Amino acid sequence: MSDGLAGALAPRPEPRWATPARGAALPLLLLAAWQAWATTQPDITRAPSPVQVAATFVRLTASGDLPVSLLQSLGRVLGGFAAALVLGIVLGIAMGTSRTVRAAVEPIVESFRPVAPMAVLPIAILWFGTGTPAALSIVGYAAFFPLLLNTVHGVSQVDRTLLQAARTMGVPRLRILRKVVLPASLPSILLGARLALGVAWTAIIAAELAVGAKSGGGGSGGIGAMMFVFYAYSIDLNGIVACMIVIGLVALAIDRLFRGLERRLTPWRH
Amino acid sequence: MTQSVAETSAARLAGTAETGEAVHAVAPVSLVGTLPVLGPTTARRVFRHPAVTSALSFACFILAWWAVAVWTASPIQLPSPPAVASALIDLAQDGELFDNVSVSFVRLLISMAAAALLALPLGFSMGLSERVNSYVDPLLEMLRPISGIAWIPLGLFIFGIGGTLPVFIMAYVAFFPMLLNTVAGVRGSDRKLVAAARTMGVSPLRIVRLVVLPGALPTIIVGVRIAFAGAWAAIIAAELIGSPSGLGFAIEWYRELLMSPNVFAYIIVVSAVGYTCDLLLQLLRRRLTPWASGAELA
Numbered sequence: 180m181s182d183g184l185a186g187a188l189a190p191r192p193e194p195r196w197a198t199p200a201r202g203a204a205l206p207l208l209l210l211a212a213w214q215a216w217a218t219t220q221p222d223i224t225r226a227p228s229p230v231q232v233a234a235t236f237v238r239l240t241a242s243g244d245l246p247v248s249l250l251q252s253l254g255r256v257l258g259g260f261a262a263a264l265v266l267g268i269v270l271g272i273a274m275g276t277s278r279t280v281r282a283a284v285e286p287i288v289e290s291f292r293p294v295a296p297m298a299v300l301p302i303a304i305l306w307f308g309t310g311t312p313a314a315l316s317i318v319g320y321a322a323f324f325p326l327l328l329n330t331v332h333g334v335s336q337v338d339r340t341l342l343q344a345a346r347t348m349g350v351p352r353l354r355i356l357r358k359v360v361l362p363a364s365l366p367s368i369l370l371g372a373r374l375a376l377g378v379a380w381t382a383i384i385a386a387e388l389a390v391g392a393k394s395g396g397g398g399s400g401g402i403g404a405m406m407f408v409f410y411a412y413s414i415d416l417n418g419i420v421a422c423m424i425v426i427g428l429v430a431l432a433i434d435r436l437f438r439g440l441e442r443r444l445t446p447w448r449h
Numbered sequence: 450m451t452q453s454v455a456e457t458s459a460a461r462l463a464g465t466a467e468t469g470e471a472v473h474a475v476a477p478v479s480l481v482g483t484l485p486v487l488g489p490t491t492a493r494r495v496f497r498h499p500a501v502t503s504a505l506s507f508a509c510f511i512l513a514w515w516a517v518a519v520w521t522a523s524p525i526q527l528p529s530p531p532a533v534a535s536a537l538i539d540l541a542q543d544g545e546l547f548d549n550v551s552v553s554f555v556r557l558l559i560s561m562a563a564a565a566l567l568a569l570p571l572g573f574s575m576g577l578s579e580r581v582n583s584y585v586d587p588l589l590e591m592l593r594p595i596s597g598i599a600w601i602p603l604g605l606f607i608f609g610i611g612g613t614l615p616v617f618i619m620a621y622v623a624f625f626p627m628l629l630n631t632v633a634g635v636r637g638s639d640r641k642l643v644a645a646a647r648t649m650g651v652s653p654l655r656i657v658r659l660v661v662l663p664g665a666l667p668t669i670i671v672g673v674r675i676a677f678a679g680a681w682a683a684i685i686a687a688e689l690i691g692s693p694s695g696l697g698f699a700i701e702w703y704r705e706l707l708m709s710p711n712v713f714a715y716i717i718v719v720s721a722v723g724y725t726c727d728l729l730l731q732l733l734r735r736r737l738t739p740w741a742s743g744a745e746l747a
Contacts, residue, residue: 201580202587209588225606282502287510293723295682297689297697298716301704305526305712381596385686388601389701410602419602427595434594 227416232424235417244405249425252387252401255311256379259318263375266319267326268368272360274327275334288327296321296382300389309390314383314401321382322375329374333367334360366445373437380430402426528710536710537717545699549715550722553684553695556612560619560680561673568624569669572631573657576665582632589628597622597683605691615687615695622683623676630672634665667738674730681723696722 210229217228239245274281296317307313337360345355387403391411402422409418441448511530518529528536540546575582597618608614638661646656688697696719703711 198583201583205584205588206591278499279502282499283506286503286507290720290724293678293681293727294716294720295685297682297686298700298719300689301700301712302716305704305709381598384596385598385601388598389686389690406599406602410605416603416606419606423595423599423603426599427591430594430596 223417225414225416227420231417232420235415236421236424239418239421245402245421245425248400248402248405249429252383252403253429255314255401256318256376256383259315259320259383260322260376260379262315262319263322263326263379264372267323267371267375268330271327271330271368271371272334272356272364275331275337275364276356276360281331288324292324296378297385297389300386303386304390313390314386317386318379318383322379325374325378326368326371329367329371330364333364333371336367337363366441366448369437369441369444373434373441376433376437377430380426380433384426525707525709528713532710533713533717536708537714540711540714546714546718549694549696549699550718552612553615553688553697554722556615556695557619557677557680557684560616561623561677563616563620564623564627564676564680565673567620568627568672569631572628572669573635573661575628576632576635577657577661589625593625597679598686601687601690604687610691610693612692612694614691615684615697618683618687619680622679626675626679627669627672630668630675631665634668634672635661637668638664663738667734670730670734670738674727674734677726677730678723681719681726685719 214228214230217223217226217231220226223231236245270284274284299320300313300317303313303316307316341359341363342355345359350358383401384403384406387401388407391404391407402425406419406422409415409422514527515530518524518527521527524532537546571585575585600618600621601614604614604617608617642660642664643656646660651659684695685697685700688695689701690697692698696715700712700715700719703709703715
């Protein structure tokens, strides 16, 4: 889209297929090299290859293992995310509209923010055991911060003239909130939601992996636990790579979904 | 419903008059300034200073923690603040705390340096040349959605349990924000300045060093900050699962021993180190790029 600096200064006409062809060159080359390397290795479970990964993916999908694990992980992410959404937006609006609330809550939030969700996982295990509640709390914790920070940012950026105008005309507080503050901060909130869901997806993988690693066996399920089983028990690197690709695709889908949502809900920004 | 709200606000922001339904055309019931949006009112003047409010709320937080700890009376699930404080002091006097912090911190520095060594040159060449960008960008966009955490099982296979895995995971995590921000920074540098320098016969390398680099630096530093935050989160996961040392390992180790005060003490240390590093990076940004105003969100 945007040309590089050099490109802008010395424009050169090119055929339309040139860019996609270039883009495909490096991935294809790497795939070919990977496949070539794998064929020289004796053990196919320890030397994953693109062909084997694809075959494993088809097998896992057909047997239902992968879809079930994926749904389990996605369900946890959505549960934790929903809780974080409500908490983050409510607290964010309170912090964005009131200086006192902000001064009171900010130091606590800021001291928790550098603590990775994974560092809280041991506490979550102590409190909730190794099942779904622990996973939900980790996801909620991870998703909370981007939502909160972006909501605060959005609310504190609301045009003051609009607020004063609404107030001068005697609009009740709640109505101002709903009709002025929320719409104006919607772009920020949506951005926060996009980041939060991405972080939540990462956190659930980490939590499931760690629970699998530390509770001796993937009893809790989910795609992270599935990867850990492939690592520790069935030693199937093709399965691990297939899971990684699925994880990447889900992250990509989340990102695209929210960008689409941003375009639909806040069309004036684009 | 959200959509309709968005649309009305769109109309509002666009300045189109909207009367009747949304806004009551009656005399103001509330005085200007009674809404908390605009800040101080007389009632709040006592605790108006943010620092006072912050200190008070932090104290309340500690007291609430203490109260809950006493009430639940389950020191394994929730140790009291004094127990955690004494655990922290013990660990510090022991030297164990310092060992684990320095192990994790050295890993952090190595991986940030590795990520910067890869990301900065690549980012500059991608930002300067559309051709390089068209070759490399699709591959990177394919890899980027795969989070660093997802690499842990494969990384365990390749590197085994030890110090290399966390470094690899963190470098991977730190690489993408640094790269993207470098590309954005380089592309955002003022084209008129570049063209002017070129007209005056400045060599391309000097243009990059004297024009493009200063222009891109604020964005790059923001990238470094985001990269640091991501790496600091990833190191805990990587050490917790696949390393025999470091902060993440220590947290998990004491959880398995059910020594909760130590778990909480280490979590406080994770927070303190992360917070300090972020402050230092902000300081660095102000030092290196005092001209850039800092509107940023991590």
